[in-house]
Amino acid sequence: MHSLWIEFLDHVNYIGAACLFVVGLYTVITHSNLIKKIIGINIMETSVFLLFVSIGFVSGAKPPILAVGEPGGFFVNPLPSALILTGIVVGVAITVYGLSMVIQIHKEYGTIELDEIVETEKEIKTQIFRKQDDTSHV
Amino acid sequence: MFSIHLPVIVLLIPLVTALIIPVIADRNSALLQFVVGSAMILATLLVAIALSGTLRGEIFTYYFGDWLPGLGIEFIINVFSGFMSLLVLFMATLILFYAFKDISHDLPEHLIPYYYTLIFLMLFAMIGMIYTNDLFNLYVFMEILSLTSCAIVSIKRTGKNLLASIKYLMQGTIGSVSILMGIAFIYMASGHLNISTIAETMPAIWAAHPQNVLIALGFMLTGFGIKAAVFPLHTWLPDAHSTAPTPSSALLSGLVVKIYLFAMMKVMFQVIGIDILREVGIQFFLVLFAVAGMIMGSVFAIGQKDLKRILAYSSVAQIGYIMLGIALASPSGLNAAFFHVVSHALMKGALFLSAGAIIYNTGKRNVDDFNGIGYRMPFSMTVFTIAAFGMIGIPGVSGFISKWYLSMAVMEGGHPWILLVILFSSFLNSMYYLPIVIKGFLCAECEGSPNVMGRDSLPASMWIPMAIMAFLIILFGLFPQLIMNITGQMPHLFL
Numbered sequence: 001m002h003s004l005w006i007e008f009l010d011h012v013n014y015i016g017a018a019c020l021f022v023v024g025l026y027t028v029i030t031h032s033n034l035i036k037k038i039i040g041i042n043i044m045e046t047s048v049f050l051l052f053v054s055i056g057f058v059s060g061a062k063p064p065i066l067a068v069g070e071p072g073g074f075f076v077n078p079l080p081s082a083l084i085l086t087g088i089v090v091g092v093a094i095t096v097y098g099l100s101m102v103i104q105i106h107k108e109y110g111t112i113e114l115d116e117i118v119e120t121e122k123e124i125k126t127q128i129f130r131k132q133d134d135t136s137h138v
Numbered sequence: 139m140f141s142i143h144l145p146v147i148v149l150l151i152p153l154v155t156a157l158i159i160p161v162i163a164d165r166n167s168a169l170l171q172f173v174v175g176s177a178m179i180l181a182t183l184l185v186a187i188a189l190s191g192t193l194r195g196e197i198f199t200y201y202f203g204d205w206l207p208g209l210g211i212e213f214i215i216n217v218f219s220g221f222m223s224l225l226v227l228f229m230a231t232l233i234l235f236y237a238f239k240d241i242s243h244d245l246p247e248h249l250i251p252y253y254y255t256l257i258f259l260m261l262f263a264m265i266g267m268i269y270t271n272d273l274f275n276l277y278v279f280m281e282i283l284s285l286t287s288c289a290i291v292s293i294k295r296t297g298k299n300l301l302a303s304i305k306y307l308m309q310g311t312i313g314s315v316s317i318l319m320g321i322a323f324i325y326m327a328s329g330h331l332n333i334s335t336i337a338e339t340m341p342a343i344w345a346a347h348p349q350n351v352l353i354a355l356g357f358m359l360t361g362f363g364i365k366a367a368v369f370p371l372h373t374w375l376p377d378a379h380s381t382a383p384t385p386s387s388a389l390l391s392g393l394v395v396k397i398y399l400f401a402m403m404k405v406m407f408q409v410i411g412i413d414i415l416r417e418v419g420i421q422f423f424l425v426l427f428a429v430a431g432m433i434m435g436s437v438f439a440i441g442q443k444d445l446k447r448i449l450a451y452s453s454v455a456q457i458g459y460i461m462l463g464i465a466l467a468s469p470s471g472l473n474a475a476f477f478h479v480v481s482h483a484l485m486k487g488a489l490f491l492s493a494g495a496i497i498y499n500t501g502k503r504n505v506d507d508f509n510g511i512g513y514r515m516p517f518s519m520t521v522f523t524i525a526a527f528g529m530i531g532i533p534g535v536s537g538f539i540s541k542w543y544l545s546m547a548v549m550e551g552g553h554p555w556i557l558l559v560i561l562f563s564s565f566l567n568s569m570y571y572l573p574i575v576i577k578g579f580l581c582a583e584c585e586g587s588p589n590v591m592g593r594d595s596l597p598a599s600m601w602i603p604m605a606i607m608a609f610l611i612i613l614f615g616l617f618p619q620l621i622m623n624i625t626g627q628m629p630h631l632f633l
Contacts, residue, residue, distance in 0.1 A: 021319070028308060037308055044315045052322045080325070083274050087318065090281045094311055097285055101292060101304045108297040117301065 013054035020047030032114040034105065038098045045091040049084045056080035144188055145200045145213040145269055148223065149262060151181040156258035163251035171238050174254050178231040181261075185227055189220035193624070208335040212271040218628045219268045222400065222479075226264050226393050229483050230257070232603035233392075236491050237385035239597045243498055244294055244383035253293055257389070260286040264397050273321045273331045273409070276401055277314065284310040284365070287394050290386040291378050302377035309374045313364030320358035323350050324409065333408050340411050352418065355410055359420075362402035366395050368461055369431030372454045376438070379450035384494025387446060391453045391490060392483040399460055399479075403472075407632035412467055424465035429559050431458030436566035443504050445493045448570055449486065452529060455563060456482045463544055466551040469629040474543035476625035481528065481536035481614060488525035488607040492518040495596055495604065505574055510581035517601055519578045521608045526571035528611050531564045536614035543622075 008015070020043055027040025056077035064075040102112055109117045155177040162169055188198060198215040201207060215223075234257065241250055263283035270276050288310065292303035321331075327343045327350040330336045344351055360371075367375040379391050406415060415421060435455030442448045460482070463475025495518040496511060497503055512519040528537030541560060548556045614621055 021315075025312065028312060034304065041308065041311050041315070044312065048315055048318045048322060051319065052325070055322060055326045077329075083331075086274075086278060090278065093285060094281070094307070097288065098304065098307055101300055101307065104292075104295060105297070105300045105304065108300060121297070121301075 013050060013057075017047045017051035017054070020044070020050065034102045034112045034114060035099070037114075038095060038102070041098070042091065042095060045087070045094075049087055049091075052080045052084050052087070142198075142200065144184070144198050145215050148181060148184050148188065148215075149213075149265055149269065151177055151184070152258040152262040152265070156255045156262065159251050159255045159258070167250070170251060170254070174234055174238075174258075175231075177258070178227065178234055182224065182227040182231055185220065185224045188215050189217075189224050192217045192220045193627075208330060208332045211275045212332055212334075213269045214271045215269060216631060217624065218631050221624050221628070223265050223268050225480060225483060226261065226268070226397075229392055229487055230261055230389065232606060233385050233388045233487060233491070235599050236388075236494075236603045238599045240384055240494055240498055240600060249293060253290065253383075256286050256290050256293065257385075260290065260389070260394070264393065267397050267401055271333045273324065273333060273336070273405075275331075276404070277318055277321060280314055280317070280365070280398075280401065283394065283397065284314060287386075287390055288378075290389070291382040293386075294381070294383055296381075298377075298381045302374075302381045306374045306378040309364055309371075313361040313371075316357045316361035316364070320354040320356075320361065320405075323354035323357065326350060327354075333404060336409050337411060340409070340414065344414050351410060351414065355406075355418070355420070358405050359402070359424075362398050362405070363427075366398035366402060366461075367454055367457055369427055369434055369454065369458060372431070372435070372457075375454060376447055376450040379453060380444060380447040384446075384490060384497070387450070387494075388487045388490035391450065392487040395453065395457060396460070396479050396483065399457070399464065403464055403632055406464075407467070412633050415467065421465050421467050425462060425553065425556070428458045428461035428465050429556060431455060431461065432559060432563040433458075433566065436563055436570070440566065440570045442570075443506060445496070445503055445505055445508075445574070446490070448505065448574075449489050449493060452489075452567070452570070453486060455567070456486070456529070458563075459540070459544060459560075462556070463547060466547050466553075467633070468547060468551055469633060470543065470547040470550050472629040472632060473622070473625050474540060474547045476628055477536075477543060477618070477621055478540035480621055480625070481540045481611070484607050484611050484614070485525040485528040485537055488521050488604060488611060489529070491600075491604050491607065492522040492525070495600055496522075498600070499595065505577070508574060508577045510578070512578035513581070515596075517596065518604070519575070521604045522578070523575045524608045524611055526575055528615070529571055530568045534612065534615050536611050536618070539615055539618040 024040045024042070024044030024047060027043060028037050031037055031040065056079065058074055058076050061074035061076045064078040105117070106112050109120055111117060155173065158173060159170065162173065191198070192215060198213075200213040202211040202213070204210075234254075237253075241253060245253060260283060263279045263286060266279035267276060267283060270279060284307075288303045288307045291306060292299050324336060325331060327347045328336045328339050330339065340351075362368075364371045364374075375395075379387050382390060432455050435451055435453070435458060439448050439451035439455070442451060456478070460475045460478050463471045463473075463478060465471075496515055499515060499518075500511065502508065502511070524535065528535040531538045531541040541564065545557055545560055548554070548560070
C-alpha cells in the first residue's frame with residue numbers, strides 16, 4: 001500500500017496531465033457554449049504543457065545554471081520548458097483567434113450557444129425552401 | 139554550387155512578402171498584384187533550381203544557428219521535399235493568379251491585401267512543414283498552417299463561414315494537441331526531437347519502452363487523421379472547403395490536406411519506422427480506414443446539391459486513395475500515393491477553379507440549375523469535364539494512371555479485394571461527376587436556345603491557370619513517366 005502511494009506521488013504529474021486532457025476533451029465535445037469549448041481546448045493544451053515540462057524533471061538534480069568553479073553533476077533538462085514557452089504562445093494565438101470568431105458569431109446570430117445557432121440555420125433553410133415553393137407555384 | 143542558405147531563402151520569400159503586403163496595402167492593386175506575382179514566381183524558380191540539384195544527387199541541409207545536428211533545428215531539401223515544395227508553390231502560383239480577379243467577387247476591397255498576407259503565411263508554413271526535420275518545429279509550423287487555413291475560410295465573414303471555420307479550429311486544435319502529446323511521449327523516451335536522431339535510437343526505445351511508442355503512435359495518427367480528414371475524422375472538411383472563397387477552397391483541398399499526410403508519413407516511416415509498424419500490425423487498420431473513406435466520401439457526395447460541397451466530399455474520397463497508398467507501406471504503394479498527390483492537386487485545383495468560374499459568371503452553385511451551362515461557359519465546363527474524367531479514372535487523364543498504379547500496388551501488397559473497392563469507388567465517382575457534365579453539355583430543354591459555343595467571358599488571369607491545369611492533367615495522363623521518374627526516387631527516403 002505504502003509503495004503504491006509512493007508510486008502515485010512519483011507520477012502525480014503524469015496522472016494529472018491525463019486527467020486534464022480528458023476533462024478538456026470532454027468539455028470541448030459536450031458543451032454547446034462556444035466560449036466553454038475554447039476553455040476546454042485551453043485545458044487540453046495545459047495538460048500537454050504539464051506533461052512536457054514534467055519530462056524535463058530529474059529528481060535531486062540542480063537547476064541548469066553553470067556557475068564558475070562549481071562542479072558539474074546532474075541538471076534538470078531546460079529544453080522542455082523552452083519548448084513549452086513556444087507552445088504557450090501558440091495556445092494564446094489559437095485562443096485569441098477563437099474568441100474573435102465567437103465575437104463575430106455573436107454579431108451574426110445573437111447567441112454563442114451552438115445548438116441555438118444550428119436551429120436558426122435550419123429555420124433560414126426552411127424559409128428559403130418555402131420561398132422557392134411559393135415562386136414555383138406562382 | 140548554391141549558397142548553403144537556400145532552404146531558408148525559399149522559406150523567407152513568402153514570409154517577407156507576407157510582411158510587405160500590409161505596408162503597400164493602401165496603394166493601387168496593380169502594385170500589390172506585381173509583388174504577389176513576382177514573389178511567387180521567384181520562389182517557384184528557386185525551388186525548381188533546388189529540385190534540379192537534388193535530382194543530380196545533391197541534398198541541401200541547413201542547421202539553424204549552426205547548432206550541431208541533433209541539437210538544433212534542421213532543414214532538409216531532398217528529392218521528396220524539393221518536389222513537393224515545387225508542387226505547392228506551382229499550384230499556389232496558378233491559384234493566386236486566378237485569385238487576382240476572382241477574389242474581389244468574394245471579399246470586400248479592404249480585406250483583399252490581408253487575404254494575400256494569410257495565403258503567404260500559409261505557404262510559409264506548408265514549405266516549412268515539408269522541409270523540417272525536427273518534431274517540435276513541425277508542430278509549430280503546423281499550428282501556423284492550421285490558424286491561417288482557418289482564417290482564409292473565415293475571412294468571408296458570413297454566418298456559415300464563421301461556423302465552418304470555428305468547427306475547423308476546434309477539431310484542428312484537438313488534432314494538434316494530440317500530436318503534441320505524441321511528440322511529448324516520444325521525447326520522454328528518446329530525449330531527442332530531431333527526426334533522424336530519434337530514428338537511430340528507435341530500436342532501443344522500442345525494446346525498453348514499447349508503451350511510449352505505442353501511445354505516441356496512437357496520439358499522432360489520430361491527430362494527423364483529424365488534420366488530414368481521414369474518413370471517420372473528416373466532418374470539418376466539407377463545411378470548411380465548400381464555404382471558403384474559391385481560391386481558398388482550391389488551396390485547402392488541393393494542397394493543405396496533403397501536407398498533413400506528408401507529416402503523418404514522416405512520423406510513421408521516418409520517426410517510428412516500418413519495422414515497428416509491421417510488428418504492431420497497424421497497416422491493416424489504416425487500409426480499412428482508407429477503404430471506408432474511398433466509399434463513404436463518394437456516397438456522401440452523391441447526396442449533395444451544392445457544387446463546391448460535392449467537390450469537398452470528393453476530397454474525402456480522394457484522401458482515402460492517398461491514404462491507401464501510404465497504408466500499403468510498399469515502394470509501389472508510396473509511389474502511387476505520391477503520384478496521386480500530384481494528380482489530385484491538379485484535378486481538384488482545376489475542378490474548384492472551374493466551379494469558381496461558373497459561380498463567378500452565373501452565380502449558380504446548385505447542380506440542378508446547371509442545365510445547358512456548357513453552352514454559356516464552354517471553356518470552364520471543358521476544364522471541369524477533363525478534371526472530372528480524371529477523378530473517375532478514364533484512360534488518358536492523370537487520375538487513371540494513379541488508380542492503375544494503386545491497383546498494381548494493391549495486388550503486390552496481397553489485398554486483391556481492394557481492387558473491387560477501387561472499381562466500386564470509381565463507379566460512385568462517376569455517379570456524381572457525370573450527371574453534372576451531362577447536364578452541362580446535353581440539355582434536353584435547351585433545344586431552341588442559341589447554340590453558340592463561343593468563349594466564356596472570363597478574364598485572362600482566370601482562364602489561363604485553368605488551361606494550364608487541364609493541359610497538365612492530360613500531359614501527365616499520357617506521359618506519366620514525367621512524374622513517375624521523380625516520385626520513383628522518393629519511397630526509399632521513407633522505407
